[in-house]
Amino acid sequence: MLKLNDVSVHYGRIAAVQGLSLEVNEGELVGLVGHNGAGKSTTLWTITGVLRPSAGQITFAGRSLLGLSPDAILRRGIALVPENRRIFSRLTVGENLRIGTSARKDRRHADQDIAKMCDRFPALGTFFGRRASTLSGGEQQQLAIARALLSRPRLLLLDEPTLGLAPLIVDRVFESLQELNREGVTMLLVEQNAARTIEVADRTYVLRSGGRIAFHGTQEELAEVGDFETAYIGMAAAE
Amino acid sequence: MIRIPRMRTGASTGAEVAAEDWLQALRASAGIAVPLGLLVLILCVILGAAKGIQYTLDAISYGSIFALLAMGLALLFGVMGLMNFAYGELIMAGAYTMYFTRSWGWLGMIVITIVVVTILSLLMELLAFRPLRRASPVTLLITSFAVSYALQELAWTDVLGLSHRFNATIGTGPQKGVQPYPWLTHQFSISGVLISKLEIAIWIVTLVILLAMTFLLRRTTLGIQLRASTEDFRMAQLVGVRANWVISAAFGITGLIAGVASLLYIFRNGQVAPDIGQGPLFIAFVGGVIGGLGSLSGAALGGFVLGVVINILNASLPFKLHSYALLFAFVAVIAIVVFQPEGLITVRGGALLRVWRRFRKPVTEGAPA
Numbered sequence: 001m002l003k004l005n006d007v008s009v010h011y012g013r014i015a016a017v018q019g020l021s022l023e024v025n026e027g028e029l030v031g032l033v034g035h036n037g038a039g040k041s042t043t044l045w046t047i048t049g050v051l052r053p054s055a056g057q058i059t060f061a062g063r064s065l066l067g068l069s070p071d072a073i074l075r076r077g078i079a080l081v082p083e084n085r086r087i088f089s090r091l092t093v094g095e096n097l098r099i100g101t102s103a104r105k106d107r108r109h110a111d112q113d114i115a116k117m118c119d120r121f122p123a124l125g126t127f128f129g130r131r132a133s134t135l136s137g138g139e140q141q142q143l144a145i146a147r148a149l150l151s152r153p154r155l156l157l158l159d160e161p162t163l164g165l166a167p168l169i170v171d172r173v174f175e176s177l178q179e180l181n182r183e184g185v186t187m188l189l190v191e192q193n194a195a196r197t198i199e200v201a202d203r204t205y206v207l208r209s210g211g212r213i214a215f216h217g218t219q220e221e222l223a224e225v226g227d228f229e230t231a232y233i234g235m236a237a238a239e
Numbered sequence: 240m241i242r243i244p245r246m247r248t249g250a251s252t253g254a255e256v257a258a259e260d261w262l263q264a265l266r267a268s269a270g271i272a273v274p275l276g277l278l279v280l281i282l283c284v285i286l287g288a289a290k291g292i293q294y295t296l297d298a299i300s301y302g303s304i305f306a307l308l309a310m311g312l313a314l315l316f317g318v319m320g321l322m323n324f325a326y327g328e329l330i331m332a333g334a335y336t337m338y339f340t341r342s343w344g345w346l347g348m349i350v351i352t353i354v355v356v357t358i359l360s361l362l363m364e365l366l367a368f369r370p371l372r373r374a375s376p377v378t379l380l381i382t383s384f385a386v387s388y389a390l391q392e393l394a395w396t397d398v399l400g401l402s403h404r405f406n407a408t409i410g411t412g413p414q415k416g417v418q419p420y421p422w423l424t425h426q427f428s429i430s431g432v433l434i435s436k437l438e439i440a441i442w443i444v445t446l447v448i449l450l451a452m453t454f455l456l457r458r459t460t461l462g463i464q465l466r467a468s469t470e471d472f473r474m475a476q477l478v479g480v481r482a483n484w485v486i487s488a489a490f491g492i493t494g495l496i497a498g499v500a501s502l503l504y505i506f507r508n509g510q511v512a513p514d515i516g517q518g519p520l521f522i523a524f525v526g527g528v529i530g531g532l533g534s535l536s537g538a539a540l541g542g543f544v545l546g547v548v549i550n551i552l553n554a555s556l557p558f559k560l561h562s563y564a565l566l567f568a569f570v571a572v573i574a575i576v577v578f579q580p581e582g583l584i585t586v587r588g589g590a591l592l593r594v595w596r597r598f599r600k601p602v603t604e605g606a607p608a
């Protein structure tokens with residue numbers, strides 16, 4: 001469904017991503033892991049149209065995404081749960097959910113979906129009228145995911161959804177991601193927590209610095225590469 | 240209109256949110272009312288009761304206009320990081336429109352002026368600022384200067400064949416700009432306090448616009464999108480808010496506000512000239528900085544306070560010191576910028592709010608259960 005073909009992204013003259021190719025198929029949960037500065041977030045910002053690639057092709061459902069504005073790309077069906085959640089802290093929880101439906105035309109269904117989101121994430125229903133900034137970190141992450149889902153995306157991009165959360169909450173986030181995936185949401189999950197990601201993902205791409213793919217495969221295939229975790233950490237230390 | 244779907248609600252309901260809004264509004268107006276009350280008292284002691292009240296009422300109507308202008312500036316600043324110095328030229332355009340339609344009757348004049356200024360504001364966005372969508376705030380600022388001067392020069396020159404008709408500056412020509420309507424500016428006395436219908440109209444119009452803006456921002460989808468864009472424009476785009484749409488809407492709304500403000504301002508002053516917008520823009524800008532351009536209510540309050548202070552200084556300073564009224568006002572501004580750089584009322588709560596917090600019980604909102 002989503003295809004990146006030989007994509008490079010530069011900040012000035014520095015290459016953040018070089019010759020990156022990856023693919024996400026309908027219904028899959030694909031992981032993208034790598035250490036700090038490997039170009040994971042840059043990849044996501046490029047897919048969503050915030051950054052422009054200096055070379056390469058990005059297609060979604062057979063159509064090129066290059067040159068489209070972020071809101072147009074959202075309308076094509078790609079939603080982002082960004083790093084650090086970036087919820088609108090001055091808006092109420094309800095308003096945050098409401099703005100998630102901005103791209104939709106079916107108002108009545110949108111209202112029903114908001115109600116459904118509050119069933120799925122009970123904290124959001126409980127604190128519906130509160131300022132979003134008063135939520136805890138885990139609840140804010142739920143809000144960010146719910147906000148992205150309310151645009152009814154065909155592909156959900158997640159940028160480090162477990163960053164800065166307590167271990168127990170991290171488990172809950174991974175569980176709800178798997179649950180969503182079972183319900184048919186296609187996902188590209190960017191994480192630093194490589195072990196957990198490889199466990200939950202159908203396939204995982206491992207980035208090394210400069211945005212090049214080092215390994216790629218399923219949990220079993222990556223296990224065959226060797227002691228993956230050491231390889232990954234060793235690679236991180238070496239570069 | 241936002242309808243909150245029914246669901247199990249533990250802590251808060253729609254009604255509770257509305258109540259919170261009102262509480263906030265009350266708090267803000269108490270913040271204005273207390274210093275104003277003091278001001279009235281001081282003036283009454285100095286000048287005598289009737290004169291003091293009259294000066295205060297006059298100052299309030301003057302400050303109201305700047306509250307509107309500062310709010311318009313803050314809206315653009317919040318949504319797209321633009322400090323629009325061409326905003327004053329919207330007032331100038333409004334003044335000229337009033338001049339050319341002065342024989343059309345007051346209703347026609349009001350409608351046409353508001354429409355013309357709003358359209359000019361939208362055109363400004365379309366022609367000058369839309370091509371610079373990815374530019375830095377500094378580029379936008381310089382562009383706004385360019386637009387400002389271009390429009391002013393257009394008014395000075397004879398391009399449209401207009402200026403020779405009234406000797407370039409209308410105010411110095413044979414006519415004195417827009418003749419005030421006697422029924423509007425005629426002052427009548429309520430137990431010694433002189434007051435005009437225009438002043439009452441200014442209060443009502445300002446109040447209506449402030450309430451309408453509050454409603455728009457709190458209760459409509461566009462309002463939520465504007466507030467979200469003010470906080471994090473990039474993220475708003477990423478959840479599907481159309482950048483062009485919210486920015487056009489912001490320019491439309493500010494144009495509307497500028498149109499109304501120019502009507503009130505010109506009805507009050509009467510003078511029409513190419514650089515007429517500069518003075519009010521400057522006061523509104525500085526007032527906005529005092530209040531904090533990051534929040535609409537803060538900026539409006541700042542513009543109001545500065546307008547009131549300048550008007551009171553004008554009224555109470557000895558005649559010889561009249562031309563120094565702005566000087567005194569801006570010394571106060573420098574003091575505020577030094578001691579309270581983020582503005583009196585800011586997003587995170589500025590000085591006024593901090594003072595107020597000392598007087599009330601701890602808030603129930605805060606950490607979630």
